[in-house]
Amino acid sequence: MSPQPSEPPVAVTPRAPLARILGLGFGVAVIFGGTVGVGILRLPGMIAGQLGNFWLIMLLWVIGALYALLGAISLSELGTAMPQAGGFYIYSRRAFGPAAGFAVGWADWLNNCAVVAFGAVAVAEYLCALAPPLAGFERLIAAALIASFCLLHLAGLRLGSRIQQVTSSVTAVTFLVLAAACLLHPAVASGLQHGLRGNTPMEMLVPLVAALRAIVVTYDGWYEAIYFTEEDTDAARHLPRAMIGGVLLVLGLYLLMNIAFLHVLSIPQLAASKLAAADAARIVFPAWGSQFVTVLSILTLLSLINAVLLGAPRILLAIGRDGLFAQSAARVDRGGTPVVAMVLSAAMSVLMILSGKFDDIIAVAAILIAAMYSANYIAVFVLRVREPAMPRPFRAWGFPVTTGLVLIGSLLFLVAAVHDDPLSALRALVLLAVALPAYAWMRWRQRRNFEV
Numbered sequence: 037m038s039p040q041p042s043e044p045p046v047a048v049t050p051r052a053p054l055a056r057i058l059g060l061g062f063g064v065a066v067i068f069g070g071t072v073g074v075g076i077l078r079l080p081g082m083i084a085g086q087l088g089n090f091w092l093i094m095l096l097w098v099i100g101a102l103y104a105l106l107g108a109i110s111l112s113e114l115g116t117a118m119p120q121a122g123g124f125y126i127y128s129r130r131a132f133g134p135a136a137g138f139a140v141g142w143a144d145w146l147n148n149c150a151v152v153a154f155g156a157v158a159v160a161e162y163l164c165a166l167a168p169p170l171a172g173f174e175r176l177i178a179a180a181l182i183a184s185f186c187l188l189h190l191a192g193l194r195l196g197s198r199i200q201q202v203t204s205s206v207t208a209v210t211f212l213v214l215a216a217a218c219l220l221h222p223a224v225a226s227g228l229q230h231g232l233r234g235n236t237p238m239e240m241l242v243p244l245v246a247a248l249r250a251i252v253v254t255y256d257g258w259y260e261a262i263y264f265t266e267e268d269t270d271a272a273r274h275l276p277r278a279m280i281g282g283v284l285l286v287l288g289l290y291l292l293m294n295i296a297f298l299h300v301l302s303i304p305q306l307a308a309s310k311l312a313a314a315d316a317a318r319i320v321f322p323a324w325g326s327q328f329v330t331v332l333s334i335l336t337l338l339s340l341i342n343a344v345l346l347g348a349p350r351i352l353l354a355i356g357r358d359g360l361f362a363q364s365a366a367r368v369d370r371g372g373t374p375v376v377a378m379v380l381s382a383a384m385s386v387l388m389i390l391s392g393k394f395d396d397i398i399a400v401a402a403i404l405i406a407a408m409y410s411a412n413y414i415a416v417f418v419l420r421v422r423e424p425a426m427p428r429p430f431r432a433w434g435f436p437v438t439t440g441l442v443l444i445g446s447l448l449f450l451v452a453a454v455h456d457d458p459l460s461a462l463r464a465l466v467l468l469a470v471a472l473p474a475y476a477w478m479r480w481r482q483r484r485n486f487e488v
Contacts, residue, residue: 054121055193055372058268062197063261063278064285065204066346069339070260071286072207074158077313077333079250080297085307086243093294096244100251101287104258106442107409108279109432110416111259115275116429117419119265122354123347124408131415131422134358135475140411141355142471143404143464145381148348150401152385155341156181162334166327179386185345186382192371193267196346203339210332211289214313217320218296224305249449254290256405257340258283263347267372272429345385349377360478399460400467406450407464413443 080093087093114127124144129137156178163177164170170177189196261278265271297312300319309315313332317325353374356365364376388397416439419426432439454461 054267054368054374056267056269057194057372058197058264058274059270060274060278061201062264063268063274064282065197065201066260066264066343067258067278067282068208068285069200069204069343070257070347071255071282072211072289073155073254073257073336073340074333075250075254076290076293077329077336078311079254080294080312081306081309082250083247084298084303084309084312086247088303088307090298090303093298094291096247096251097290097294098287099248100255101283101290103252103442103445104255104283104286105280106438106445107413108258108283109276109434110413110439110442111262112276112279112430113416113428113432113435114412114419115262115265115279116272117426119268119271119275120354121263121266121350123259123262123351124412125351125354127412127415129358131418132411134360134479135472136411138355138360138475138478139468139471140408141351142474143468144408145348145351145355146384146467147401147404147408148344148351149381149384150388150397151344152182152341152348152381153178153388154398155337155344156385157389159334159337159341162330162337165330175389178389181341182345182382182385182389185341186378189346189378190369190371190373190375192369192373193346194371196342196373200339200342200346203335203342207332207335207339208289210335211293214317214320214328214332215292215296218300218316221300221320223299224302245452249452252449253402255283255286257343258286260343260347263350266350276430345378345381348381349374352377352380360475396460396463399457400464403450403453403457403461403464404467406446406453409446410443410450413439413446417443 083093083096087096111127115123118126118130120126122141125137125141128140157174159181160174160177164174188199258279261275261282265275268274293313297306297316300316301309301312305315306312311329314326314329317329319325321328352361352365353368355361356363356377362376365374365380367374367376369375391397416432417436420435
């Protein structure tokens with residue numbers, strides 16, 4: 037049975053030939069690069085302060101990974117059933133119709149551009165810390181960095197994929213060097229393990245929820261491989277392995293880093309640390325610990341920027357294919373790069389940096405990503421009911437329980453995010469509302485061109 041949207045289907049333009057050259061190694065690298073950021077360098081201190089117990093700390097990092105793993109299992113079903121560039125846009129369009137798909141795609145593209153902008157600004161700040169004379173030029177450095185990555189990607193997908201594998205590998209090795217140095221250093225006493233603060237169950241639940249929400253954010257990016265299924269040589273086999281294996285790899289790294297930090301820092305010391313990795317590095321590398329962590333932070337962010345700037349144009353390309361954006365966005369050059377979509381994605385990221393409203397943009401993006409999670413888990417249920425005969429090379433393990441659990445978790449995170457920041461939620465709603473007249477105009481233009 038074919039999907040039954042509530043409006044006439046979108047007239048699809050001929051599909052641009054994306055290069056089918058990616059494999060499992062790239063899938064794991066892009067998930068690792070899109071997930072591991074500076075959060076793991078900063079967050080352990082806050083988590084130790086909230087929880088105060090070694091085993092409870094480890095448990096929450098595992099629970100956060102379980103949430104991401106359930107999401108990976110569910111999205112692997114959608115990604116292998118619809119192996120097309122565009123990710124969330126493709127799945128929402130199929131499940132809810134082109135208007136909802138456009139809104140999700142629009143939100144997803146803006147979110148990706150915001151992540152690129154965030155990463156570039158952070159790299160610029162770290163570079164200025166290493167070279168103080170650069171201070172004051174952070175925005176210019178960030179814009180130049182994005183432009184540089186854009187130019188590299190215009191050289192072709194093969195180069196972009198190799199950069200991703202190299203940056204992810206170098207980042208992983210550097211993390212392992214820090215972890216090994218910590219574990220080989222004489223251990224410190226663990227200190228008081230007081231457990232959760234508070235006298236009542238509710239008072240104890242507050243820090244637990246706060247810590248879990250922060251941990252879940254550090255796993256965001258586990259889905260990055262969905263944007264490249266059309267370019268994968270065997271998406272049906274590679275996507276589930278990359279998604280599930282990528283989450284497990286990140287979990288292993290996160291647990292290792294927490295164990296390493298707690299080997300050289302007591303829990304009270306870790307709880308008092310604003311940058312746990314720097315404090316640990318200063319102990320094991322006394323002469324240059326701060327510089328080591330700054331370089332590590334830059335490496336993680338460069339890998340993140342490369343991964344997300346590769347994915348963002350694929351969203352715009354998919355929307356352009358359906359005639360809901362300038363058709364030039366769907367053009368792909370001989371190297372497999374959607375050139376116009378790439379340039380527009382880089383330009384939007386730079387515009388966000390220069391807007392002066394960067395913090396507001398990031399806050400809105402956090403609301404949007406929680407909403408997109410929820411919409412696409414609902415899409416798994418909708419398509420199972422409406423299109424039971426759809427070929428599904430990979431079916432979500434434990435459905436409907438697994439998908440139901442991760443959907444409930446996503447909805448709870450969305451409600452909490454709206455409750456904590458209603459102004460950003462309102463801005464996100466306005467942003468989605470703006471997408472509707474834009475969609476209506478694009479459909480009108482499409483019909484007019486068709487009639488002519």
